[in-house]
Amino acid sequence: MKFFTKEVKIGLAGIIALFFLIYGINYLKGVEMFKPSSYMYVSFKNVNGLAKSSPVFADGYKVGLVRDIIYDYNKSENVLVEVELDTDLRIPKGSSGELVPELMGGVRMNLLLANNPRERHEVGDTIPGQLQGGMMAEVANMVPDIAKMLPKLDSILTSVNHLLAHPALEETMESVQKSSKNLEVATSEFSNLMKKDIPQITQNMNLIGENFAKVSQNLSEIELNETYTKIDSAISNINQLTERLNQKDNSLGLFLNDSTLYQRLTETGENAAKLLDDIQKNPKRYVHFSIFGKKKK
Structure with missing residues (x-):
């Protein structure tokens, strides 16, 4: 008589299947049996x-x-x-x-x-x-406070409805709409300015910068020592001229420093002015003119 008969094999298969079923259910629950x-x-x-x-x-x-x-x-x-x-x-x-x-x-x-x-x-x-308590408990604790706030919320909503129905609100909205259109136009003009004028201005600024750099380079190439020497020479000549004018050994120095010459020149000028004035008043005293010649006295 064989031990592993057909019935025994069916029983063993059922036991194994039941074991895997229990293990699978526990595994799905998160229970690790082993x-x-x-x-x-x-x-x-x-x-x-x-x-x-x-x-x-x-x-x-x-x-x-x-x-x-x-x-x-x-x-x-x-x-x-x-x-x-x-x-x-x-x-x-x-x-x-x-x-x-x-x-x-x-x-x-x-x-x-x-x-x-x-x-x-x-x-x-x-x-x-x-x-x-968690979040739900906190919400439950907030319910009484929310109930107290409902009348105030109702009053606020009523005030909001009155505000929305006011004619001034419609005028305000129209003004806002006009302002929005003006802002849109200004934005468009500013965009055009940024596209057209700003690049040109930037180009001009670059040119100015380049010219300034060239001027700076030219200034740096000037021989400053020679220029300082020329300036010192010019100042020395001016000092010599000033010293010569302060001395009386020359005509210009005498004219500037000798008061007698100045007084004589002044007197000569005054006499010349008197002479011209007398000539204008008595021209016959100085000029004799006759068609038939000079008469004998």
């Missing part, structure tokens, strides 16, 4: 809809999952959550658990690890847990 792990308990008063196989995070990194949720019927408002953790994770004493409601529904567990490198919890210990 991975070594440790476990701890977190005590809550309210798990707020936490489900089995929910991920557990520490500092934003997934370190385990919820393996079981146990309700203690002997103690009111006391729920124990069994957490399966990585074996490498060490839970310092003073740590706690936290449930955070998510915006799209569901609850996420976070482990708040304490800064205590010397002491740690052992496998199977229980740590306290708390429920964080």
Whole structure:
């Protein structure tokens, strides 16, 4: 009689298929059956809809999952959550658990690890847990304030409606529209200026810069020492001329420095003026003219 009959083979295939089915379901839930792990308990008063196989995070990194949720019927408002953790994770004493409601529904567990490198919890210990309100709780706290603001919002909306219905608003909008058109025209003219005139002005400025550079180069090429020598020579000649004018050994020096010559010239000029005046008044005294000749006295 053979042991591996047709029925045995069918049974073994069914067992293997069931095993893979269970493994696949746990794998989809995030449960790794063959991975070594440790476990701890977190005590809550309210798990707020936490489900089995929910991920557990520490500092934003997934370190385990919820393996079981146990309700203690002997103690009111006391729920124990069994957490399966990585074996490498060490839970310092003073740590706690936290449930955070998510915006799209569901609850996420976070482990708040304490800064205590010397002491740690052992496998199977229980740590306290708390429920964080999260964003939804903050929104719920804001609802009364929003209710108080509604009458004020209604008054503000009424004032806004009156403002929108005022005729001056339409005139203001027309003025704004005209100003917008004028601004558009000014922008167009400025654009034309930038395209046409500015390049020409820039070209002229470049030419001026080049000419200035040439002038600077020409000035730098002038022999300054020779020029200074000529200037010194001209100043020396002027000084010599000034000294000659201050001396009386020449005609111009005598004229400038001798007052007697000046007085004589002045007297001669005055006498000449008197003579001309007398000639104009008594011309017969100085000029004798006759057609028949001079009469004998």
